[in-house]
Amino acid sequence: PTAELQALDAAHHFHPFTDRNALAKKGARVITSADGVWLKDSEGHKIIDGMAGLWCVNIGYGRKELARVAARQMEELPYYNTFFQTTHVPAIALAAKIAELAPAHMNQVFFASSGSEANDTNIRLVRRYWQVKGKPEKRTIIARWNGYHGSTMGGGSLGGMKPIHAHGGMIEGIHHIGQPDWWSEGGDMTPEEFGLLRARELETAIEELGVENVAAFIGEPIQGAGGVIVPPSTYWPEIQRICKKYGILLIADEVITGFGRTGNWFGSTTFDIKPDIITIAKGLSSGYQPVGGSILSDDVAEVVAEGGEFFHGYTYSGHPVACAVALENLHLMQEEHVVEHVANVAHPYLKARWDALRDHPMVGETKLVGLMGSLALTPNKEKRAKFAAEAGTVGYKVRERCFANDLIMRHVGDRIIISPPLVITTAEIDILVERAKKSLDEAYKIVKD
Ligand code: PLP
Helix, strand or coil: CHHHHHHHHHHHCCCCCCCHHHHHHCCCCCEEEEEECEEEECCCCEEEECCHHHHCCCCCECCHHHHHHHHHHHHHCCCCCCCCCCCCHHHHHHHHHHHHHCCCCEEEEEEECCHHHHHHHHHHHHHHHHHHCCCCCCCEEEEECCCCCCCCHHHHHHCCCHHHHHCCCCCCCEEEECCCCHHHHCCCCCHHHHHHHHHHHHHHHHHHHCHHHEEEEEECCCECCCCCECCCCCHHHHHHHHHHHHCCEEEEECCCCCCCCCCCCCHHHHCCCCCCEEEECHHHCCCCCCCEEEEEEHHHHHHHHHCCCCCCCCCCCCCHHHHHHHHHHHHHHHHCCHHHHHHHHHHHHHHHHHHHHHHCCCEEEEEEECCEEEEEECCCCCCCCCCCCCCCHHHHHHHHHHHHCCEECEEECCEEEECCCCCCCHHHHHHHHHHHHHHHHHHHHHHHC
16 A cells, blocks of 8 residues: 555655655655556556656656566676676677767767766766876866756766755865856846856856866756756857867766757757767666766777776676667667657647746746756746745745646756656647646646735
8 A cells, every 4th residue: 555655665765855854744656657658656646757757768668678678688698897808799789879879079988877977987087088198287177056967976066056065065176157047147138148158157267277277167968957957059159169269178968968858869969069078878778777878089088098097987887788778778769760759749849838838927938958848937027036935935836736737847946847758749748738737827826825
């Protein structure tokens, strides 16, 4: 019974990113099975997953092909490592497939089991790059406030989430600049002016820190966990220009935007960015196996290799079962034209309906790139005002109503975000939007009263 499961869960399972006291009062929802874009819970509810789990189940749930590949790989070679000059077919084949899909100048992959681990790898990689080039003092990495790069000490330090920094501090050599969130922080500027202003904070930071001390800049093409902050059109070209001018490495964290989410295989293509390193995870295996990594430009791979052995790696770097499943996931996505479905079908269909939510009295900005979207909630659209209640109070109410209406959307402060499985059909988009509207109406009534 659900209540028994919830009690056991509360007694023994210490959840990530969860308030344990809230959990003790109201048990966690127990998810029992899933198919396509639909989750089922222990009470028999059919829930539409507007978040693809944690932005990762790109191919949708319930794909038996992936289960079969995992079983076959476990029988044949359940584990072997890729240290000390050994390798195996799944790691070879997956690295080659990623290189085929990645931008032309990127042909090497370093594997990890998660986005956080991959970003920790990146910290060591870029510092090592400059050591080999004879500039060991070039070690500071510039990142953005409200960015998210994972939860390890390295990933959490790169990220710009203050509550994470507050839980245990930060590693040294990380510097944060402002985020390109025009809706919340752009004041009277146009989005384009604000995009330039925020990008130029990178130039100011490089000048202040001294270019001789700066190794790299890291950013998500679209900030995901920060609230699906889509940067103004001026932002990325200016960042790219500054990285080039000062010769610092550019890391695109594509843990969310990679593998079709923005309507291209990589968000770097969508935003015309030429990174030196791309962080990947999540959609790489559609979440069926924990696997991530760093795709390296030929320059980064060659320079780091010149330095001899790279003293870094994880027991599960290139895990054969994870690699085999990820490879099959990418095959299925290619065979079924999933990325084209996002660009040509799901995105235009959802965009018309998502943008129409701006008619709702509480919705200000609507954003949708590929299948990654946000709604900014506001009491006054003209002024882009914030609610009087503590930030996130209204967002939480909308999320709760969604939960009650069997729709998973997430709230980040007073923004509501979606990132459904990429295989979502137009009929399912209708259901998602209908439930979203209903939830917004119900929350608005509570907020107004
Ligand atoms: N980078 C980005 C952009 C992410 O969104 C995430 C997770 O949400 C991570 C890194 C961390 O990935 P993981 O949770 O697999 O460690």
